[in-house]
Each structure stands twice: as structure tokens, then as C-alpha cells.
Amino acid sequence: MYNVNSADSIIGFAKLLKDQTLRQACGVEIEKHGYKGKGNFGQILEKFYFGYEPNSDTEPDFKEVGMELKSSPLKSLKNGEFRSKERLVLNIINYLEVHKEEFETSSFWKKNAHLLLVFYLHDRDLELLDYIIKLVDDWKYPNEDLLIIKQDWEFINQKIKDGKAHELSEGDTFYLGACTKGSTALKSFRNQPFNEVKAKQRAYSLKQGYVNHIIANIAQEEQAVYGKILTQETILEHLPSIEKIVVSKFEPFYGKTSIEIEEHFNLKLNRLAKSYFANLTKAILGISLDKKIEEFEKADIQVKTVRLKENNLPDQHISFPIFKYQEIINSNWESSNFKNILEQKFFFVFYQFENKKLVLKKVKFWNMSNSDIEETKVVWDKTVETIEKGEIVKEIKNGRRFTYFPNSSEHRISHVRPHATDIYKNVNSLPKKDKLTKVEEYTNHSFWFNAKYVKDEIYLK
Structure with missing residues (x-):
């Protein structure tokens, strides 16, 4: 089918997948694949198309040419362009061994220096055997990207050496992240070498924004x-x-x-x-x-410009994107858009009012601590519960609606409030009628950082 000793032969064979489904490319045997779980598209691809058994070896999949196979889902934009549906997860971080390594000879680099990428269009209405494969190509990191990826790897490694593997966060780094891998149950926690505190199992991953950059290159977009x-x-x-x-x-x-x-x-x-x-x-x-x-x-850096009053308090809370009521109740905290945003790196630009003019005070890269992310889960949980119960509006006074959503006085970090210029026009559908008002649609809402949290934990620190 292909020559295992030739990267060009392997890549050429892979490119035959373009515009096909796994069912079309692999024939009738694939019907009995028997693989279950989130990663089964890749496992089926490995076994039934490339003809080798899925494994978790430290060697790259095509070890003769040093190339690793990765598959990843796409979503399609209205303009026809493709974007990544998620980050690209690479190999598990072995806390007990990686601190002994140097980047150039590391297990990460040995496995992921040369990637063979298969991107398929995710469709919730189809079986995974019928997902259409849209983009296929190999990827080697450009020099300027590689310099940053090396710094990211070294940052992660230093944190492990400092006994802080349990404090790792995707927001620590730029292109190469350390994402959680597995459930948050005790079985997904691992020993680390320089601290008795167990750390969540994590894997190296390419940030979703970086994957979009790869996709644009493969698709030869502008x-x-x-x-x-x-x-x-x-x-x-x-x-x-x-x-x-x-x-x-x-x-x-x-x-x-x-x-x-x-x-x-x-x-x-x-x-x-x-x-x-x-x-x-x-x-x-x-x-x-x-x-x-x-x-x-x-x-995936979140840029936030903040205007400070003279007492260093932001003149308003900091907003995040609108959430859809139906989508948020169908997700869980670990896979939620809100948690994903909180795990990213932020770039804050602070201006302060002085004599009615805005003066640039400072800029700051910042990422949220794991403990604060987990603390914010309380706000997310209450929001989901409020929507699921259909108990959104608490009371109406003088034409103003007061809700059961968590407000800024209830929680140190975050709250939920409207995100709309016209509260009666900018709405989205509720999964359940609101019990008090009987409405089936409600004003767009989003999560917000509390202004005091921004002052105390970001600006002044």
C-alpha cells in the first residue's frame, strides 16, 4: 500500500483519503471495527487504512521515517473555510521522566517533530465512519514557531522540576500547551517527582489557534x-x-x-x-x-483592554462571549467553552482616567490559576442549574427583571449578566419555559469577570 521507509510514499497514500469517508476508504471490514471512545476515529484510521495496530508507544507511528499520525475534527464556517473544532492532543507528559530530558532529544520531539495530519468534518448527525475527510498533509514547524514551542516545552519542564506539576495550566504557554487528559477522577492523577502532591494527568497539545494556522496553510487560504x-x-x-x-x-x-x-x-x-x-x-x-x-x-490569546477609574477599579466588569442556553446545559464543566476560555492566556492593556483622559498605565500577560478556575465552577454550575430548572426570573420590579443567575456579590471571581444592547431583541431559545414569565426565549447572557477581581488579582499583582 505504501513504503514504510519513504515519507513521501506514506504522505501520498494518506492524501488518497481526501474527500472520502472511512467507510469508503477502508471497505466492508471496517463495519466490525469494535472501537469505542472519543479517540476511535484515529484508531480505526490506523488499523483499517494504514494497517497497523493502535498503540501508545513512545516511538512515532511511522518510526522508520520519524512521522506521527494524528487525526482531528473540523468545523465549517459560513464562508466555507475550515477551522479546528478543538486543540490537537499529542503525547502524555511523563512527569517522572521528562525532567531528565533536553528538548532536542526529548520524547516529545522524537514523537512529534514531523506530523501527518488527517482532518475530518465533524457532523453530529452522522456516524464517525461517514465523516468526510477534508484535509490531509504533513507538518513540520517553521523555525520561528519552533523557537516558541521549545520555550513552551522548557517552561512546562521547569514547572515539573520546581515541584509544581499540579499547578500546570494551558494558559502558561503560547503554542504548546499542557492539557488535561482523562477524567478528573482520582485515577487520572499522577505522581510527580519533586512534590508529594499528585498532579492531574496532562498531555502536550497544540493550541486550537495554532491548529487553525496549520489548517490555513494546508488549505492554502489567504x-x-x-x-x-x-x-x-x-x-x-x-x-x-x-x-x-x-x-x-x-x-x-x-x-x-x-x-x-x-x-x-x-x-x-x-x-x-x-x-x-x-x-x-x-x-x-x-x-x-x-x-x-x-x-x-x-x-489563542484573549486581549482585554481595561479602563480604570482613579481608585484602580475597572469602570465595568469584563465580559466573555454570549452562551447559548441549550448548548450550555448539554455540555459539562470540563468540556465547557467557559472553562476553555479561562484556561487560555490573557493580554491585559490597562488605561486609567486622569483628568478625564485615558493614560496607558501598563500591560500584562496573565493566566488564571487552577484553583481560581475550579472556584469559578460554582458559578457555571449554578447557571446550568438555573436554566435546567426553568427558574430564571426571580421577580420583576418597575419593569426590570431580576434573575436567579449568580450575581457579582455572590462570588469573588465571576458572575452572569445580560450581554445585549436591546434586552428584548437580542435573545436565544430556552430549553424550558421560564416558570415566572412563561417566555421560551430570553435575553442573551454571558459570564463576566468581577471588576474587583480584575483589580486585586490582575492589575495590582
């Missing part, structure tokens, strides 16, 4: 929409952490008003537009205003 922070000159001269490079670009503008920054770059921006501060951020980073920040997109 790349002109991105601008880079890291130039070849930066890479050749030195590569401190990307965090230091970004912060160093902002530091010369500390103490300057937003208008002074705008004038420095000879910009003429609409100061009332939602994009105003995002455009200032791009200008400072040397990114054209019509482009996205490539490194931030690859790393």
Missing part, C-alpha cells in the same frame, strides 16, 4: 490577513520570551494618553468605535490595522 510581532531580525538577534518582546514595545508609551499614542503613529481613528483601543494595540506592536496579530491568534 495568509495576508496576519501581521507578525516577531520579525526575522528579532529572531536572529536574540529571542527572549515573546512576553518580554511585547511588553518592551508598550513600555515607551506608559504615562501617555490614548490621544498622544494615536498622534505618535499619525493615526486618525474613530475614538468612539469599539475597535479604537484594539487598533492602538496593533499600532504599538507594529501590526497594520487591517491585520490580525499572528502570534496572538496562534496562541
Whole structure:
């Protein structure tokens, strides 16, 4: 079928899968595959198409050529483009051994330096044997990406050496994450070498944003929409952490008003537009205003501009995307969109009101601690329970609706509130009628960070 000693032969054989389903590509034998669980698409692909038994070896799947096979689901956008449905999980992190390794000779690099990627279109209405395979190609990391991935790997390794494997978080790093692998039950916890506290089992993974970058390259989509922070000159001269490079670009503008920054770059921006501060951020980073920040997109970085009052308290709570009522009750905490966002890295840009002008005070990369993420689960749980019971509206006073959703006084970190300019038009369907009002649709809501939490735990720390 293919020559195991030839990467080109293996890749060519893999590309025959494009626009086919597993059922079409593998024939009648596949009907008796017998594999169960989330990873069974990949297992079936390995056994019935490539002809080898699925395994968890430390060697790459095609060890003769040093290439690892990975399959991953896609979702389709309205414009026909494809995006990753999830992060790409690689190999399990062996806490007891990895601290002895160097990146270039590590088990991670040996297994994942060269990937053969099979992307299929996920469809909840189809059996997995009928998912259509849309993109197939191999992937080797460009030099500028590899430098960041190496730094990510070294950060994870240092945390293990420091006895902090139990504190690992996906938000620690940029392109290469340490995602949880397995349930949160006790059986998924592992020993670590420099601390008696057990740590959640984790695996190396490529962030969802980085997977989207790979998909765009394989699909040969237009790349002109991105601008880079890291130039070849930066890479050749030195590569401190990307965090230091970004912060160093902002530091010369500390103490300057937003208008002074705008004038420095000879910009003429609409100061009332939602994009105003995002455009200032791009200008400072040397990114054209019509482009996205490539490194931030690859790393799934959440950029938040915060305006502080004179007492250092943000002038408003910090919002997250709207949630769909039906979707949130059909998910669980571990796989929820909200938890996924909390595990990402954030980039905060703080402006403060001084004499009615906004002055740039500082910028900060930040990621939430595991303990705070788990504490926030209380807010998520109560929100799901409120929707499931159909008990959303508590009372109506003077035309204003008060709900059972967790509010900012109930919890230190987060709360739920409307996310709509018109509370009667911006609505989505409820899975169950609200008992008090009998409505079947309700105002769009989202999770929010409490302003005090942002002040105390992010700005002042």
C-alpha cells in the first residue's frame, strides 16, 4: 500500500483519503471495527487504512521515517473555510521522566517533530465512519514557531522540576500547551517527582489557534490577513520570551494618553468605535490595522483592554462571549467553552482616567490559576442549574427583571449578566419555559469577570 521507509510514499497514500469517508476508504471490514471512545476515529484510521495496530508507544507511528499520525475534527464556517473544532492532543507528559530530558532529544520531539495530519468534518448527525475527510498533509514547524514551542516545552519542564506539576495550566504557554487528559477522577492523577502532591494527568497539545494556522496553510487560504510581532531580525538577534518582546514595545508609551499614542503613529481613528483601543494595540506592536496579530491568534490569546477609574477599579466588569442556553446545559464543566476560555492566556492593556483622559498605565500577560478556575465552577454550575430548572426570573420590579443567575456579590471571581444592547431583541431559545414569565426565549447572557477581581488579582499583582 505504501513504503514504510519513504515519507513521501506514506504522505501520498494518506492524501488518497481526501474527500472520502472511512467507510469508503477502508471497505466492508471496517463495519466490525469494535472501537469505542472519543479517540476511535484515529484508531480505526490506523488499523483499517494504514494497517497497523493502535498503540501508545513512545516511538512515532511511522518510526522508520520519524512521522506521527494524528487525526482531528473540523468545523465549517459560513464562508466555507475550515477551522479546528478543538486543540490537537499529542503525547502524555511523563512527569517522572521528562525532567531528565533536553528538548532536542526529548520524547516529545522524537514523537512529534514531523506530523501527518488527517482532518475530518465533524457532523453530529452522522456516524464517525461517514465523516468526510477534508484535509490531509504533513507538518513540520517553521523555525520561528519552533523557537516558541521549545520555550513552551522548557517552561512546562521547569514547572515539573520546581515541584509544581499540579499547578500546570494551558494558559502558561503560547503554542504548546499542557492539557488535561482523562477524567478528573482520582485515577487520572499522577505522581510527580519533586512534590508529594499528585498532579492531574496532562498531555502536550497544540493550541486550537495554532491548529487553525496549520489548517490555513494546508488549505492554502489567504495568509495576508496576519501581521507578525516577531520579525526575522528579532529572531536572529536574540529571542527572549515573546512576553518580554511585547511588553518592551508598550513600555515607551506608559504615562501617555490614548490621544498622544494615536498622534505618535499619525493615526486618525474613530475614538468612539469599539475597535479604537484594539487598533492602538496593533499600532504599538507594529501590526497594520487591517491585520490580525499572528502570534496572538496562534496562541489563542484573549486581549482585554481595561479602563480604570482613579481608585484602580475597572469602570465595568469584563465580559466573555454570549452562551447559548441549550448548548450550555448539554455540555459539562470540563468540556465547557467557559472553562476553555479561562484556561487560555490573557493580554491585559490597562488605561486609567486622569483628568478625564485615558493614560496607558501598563500591560500584562496573565493566566488564571487552577484553583481560581475550579472556584469559578460554582458559578457555571449554578447557571446550568438555573436554566435546567426553568427558574430564571426571580421577580420583576418597575419593569426590570431580576434573575436567579449568580450575581457579582455572590462570588469573588465571576458572575452572569445580560450581554445585549436591546434586552428584548437580542435573545436565544430556552430549553424550558421560564416558570415566572412563561417566555421560551430570553435575553442573551454571558459570564463576566468581577471588576474587583480584575483589580486585586490582575492589575495590582
